[in-house]
Amino acid sequence: MFTPIYGPVTSWRYGTSLGIDLIGDVSTCSFDCAYCQLGEIERKTQQRQIFVPTQEVIEALNAYAPWSVDIVTFSGSGEPTLAENLGEAIAAVKALTQKPVLVLSNATLLNQPDVRAALNQADRVSLKLDAPNRDLLRRINRPVPALSWEGILEGLHQFRRDYSGLLDIQTMLLSPWSPQQQQAYQDLIAQLHPHEIQLNTPTRPKPVGHQLDGRGNHHQGDRPYAVHQLKAVSREVLQEFAEHLQRAIAIPVRYAPSPH
Ligand code: SF4
Numbered sequence: 725m726f727t728p729i730y731g732p733v734t735s736w737r738y739g740t741s742l743g744i745d746l747i748g749d750v751s752t753c754s755f756d757c758a759y760c761q762l763g764e765i766e767r768k769t770q771q772r773q774i775f776v777p778t779q780e781v782i783e784a785l786n787a788y789a790p791w792s793v794d795i796v797t798f799s800g801s802g803e804p805t806l807a808e809n810l811g812e813a814i815a816a817v818k819a820l821t822q823k824p825v826l827v828l829s830n831a832t833l834l835n836q837p838d839v840r841a842a843l844n845q846a847d848r849v850s851l852k853l854d855a856p857n858r859d860l861l862r863r864i865n866r867p868v869p870a871l872s873w874e875g876i877l878e879g880l881h882q883f884r885r886d887y888s889g890l891l892d893i894q895t896m897l898l899s900p901w902s903p904q905q906q907q908a909y910q911d912l913i914a915q916l917h918p919h920e921i922q923l924n925t926p927t928r929p930k931p932v933g934h935q936l937d938g939r940g941n942h943h944q945g946d947r948p949y950a951v952h953q954l955k956a957v958s959r960e961v962l963q964e965f966a967e968h969l970q971r972a973i974a975i976p977v978r979y980a981p982s983p984h
Pocket of ligand 1: 753754755756757759760761762765801802803830852
């Protein structure tokens with residue numbers, strides 16, 4: 725059964741995190757990433773709407789008081805910026821819990837002023853950037869047709885100019901990149917100048933269908949549902965790329981602790 729609050733989960737990036745899901749029980753995203761832990765996205769769209777009313781979130785959150793977590797994270801069953809009440813919900817959660825708020829976003833709607841205004845209320849935003857070029861974007865993230873590489877880049881730059889909180893870039897590597905791809909990524913990151921880069925690689929197989937527990941990234945052992953195995957890179961590849969980036973652009977890079 726759907727609840728708009730999940731966890732707390734332990735994140736290698738952010739410590740103990742209570743999850744908030746403004747999307748609901750139908751997975752909804754403007755991407756359909758090859759590695760998505762929600763399974764194949766059920767509703768692929770870039771149209772914003774209200775899926776879960778803010779009041780429902782606040783009522784569910786009250787049951788978790790006193791919120792003994794490091795951070796409250798908006799993520800869940802799809803892309804949080806698709807929720808038109810994201811800004812309202814962030815403000816309400818901050819007022820109630822007095823905890824820092826993080827949003828994990830796929831960065832596809834950042835060229836919309838309302839989306840940037842909503843995210844501006846978060847203390848920290850982690851933006852997905854898995855592809856250094858149009859072709860990889862199409863193959864890894866599989867965006868809805870209305871989205872373009874140029875539009876996503878424009879949104880990233882607009883957001884960078886506006887945002888005064890902590891900005892992270894999260895990047896999932898499914899296979900090693902060529903020197904040209906690495907350079908293109910490095911150039912982009914240097915322009916965006918995030919607080920931190922987080923490199924990751926799939927460590928779990930992808931569910932075939934939508935599984936709500938994919939929200940929490942906490943399932944261990946055998947799963948009671950069908951999965952696809954995913955390509956991943958070795959820890960050495962992540963480490964080498966992290967060290968290269970850190971030397972080249974002097975921005976802190978963290979990478980997942982125990983990938984395959
Ligand atoms: S990984 Fe995130 S951005 Fe990609 S399809 Fe799943 S919910 Fe959407």
